[in-house]
Amino acid sequence: MAELVFFSGTMDCGKSTLALQMDHNHAARGRSGRVFSRDDRAGVDRISSRLGLEARADEVRDDTDFWRVVTDERARGRAVDYLVCDEAQFYSPAQVEQLARLVDEMGIDVFAFGITADFRTRLFPGAARLIELADRVEVLQVRSLCWCGARATHNARTVDGRMVVEGEQVVVGDTAGEAAGPGAGGAPRVAYEVLCRRHHMRRMTADTARATTSGDAVLL
Template identity: 40%
Template sequence: MAKLYFYYASMNAGKSTNLLQADFNYRERGMRTMLFTAALDDRFAAGTITSRIGLSAAATTFDAATDIAACVLAQPNPACVLVDEAQFLNAAQVDQLARLADTHGIPVLAYGLRTDFQGRLFEGSARLLALADALIEIKSVCACGRKATMNLRVDADGRPVAEGAQTEIGGNDLYVALCRRHFVEALRT
């Protein structure tokens, strides 16, 4: 029975690296995969999933209007669907992913952030937390050595940012993965 998996973590935990490794494992066995990534994340190259350790692969981009199930079902014999930046899915798209697993027997591996820079759930993450058959946390480390679970947004001078749009695309230049204690302390200063 196929399942919907949600692999979640803070920034810089290796989510894209894990996704690309899973993709490699399927393809090494001669299986066809479909990769998706958010159209708004163009930090490296549009339509590409890129990890910080240098791995990358072409992917189909999605935005709020993308019918992911239709894209998948238009392809011959997909063995697995892998979604990067899954926090940017909307609830209807997560429902589509669940149907791909339940009705069509296609495993779906979704990778993304659980919460934003204010500690609030993203729409896609909230729906994945509600529907996924398996929730897998990928561990990251705070500077203190504890598990990092939060994403602190910082400005150009490294100062914490507490207000603003939920989505601002960036990497180490805009976000720092912290444990909850240090996240809360940083926002108090």
């Protein structure tokens, strides 16, 4: 029985690594699949892991129709047994519904990977629809850690080192610590960091904690 499975977790918990492993395992057993991603850190048409693994993927765009992609493939005589869909939080609810239809009407397994909530702690529309429709939601067991050592449960966005809780929902940036200095052309540098709920509520990132410890700032 085909399934729609949503593998979720915060950043740094191994979602893309598992997506690549899932594709490898199924392909090794002779199954034919397609790999999709959207707004990957490595660029367009790529799926990448922070461990250094990287592979080609089909870029999901606003007008991507998964049903049409699969029916076109089958019309050309190519089998499609499964789909691996990374960064699924960026898919539209309609695209998630297309994935569910492929499972139900074509018997195609769909393995979706993504985070659930944005830097404002609000659900991404794509992730919300996946939670509503998935046969199973699997929370990845590899725990991301806040700078304090507690389990990280929230994704924080920083702009030039300062945590923000307002702005566009989707802005691609670096993971905190991977980039230094201003962004390209002197633009503000956007980065992301995982935090526990307590420090997300306090807006206390690793940089803020270091400054507080050194006496350069005061925690209010």
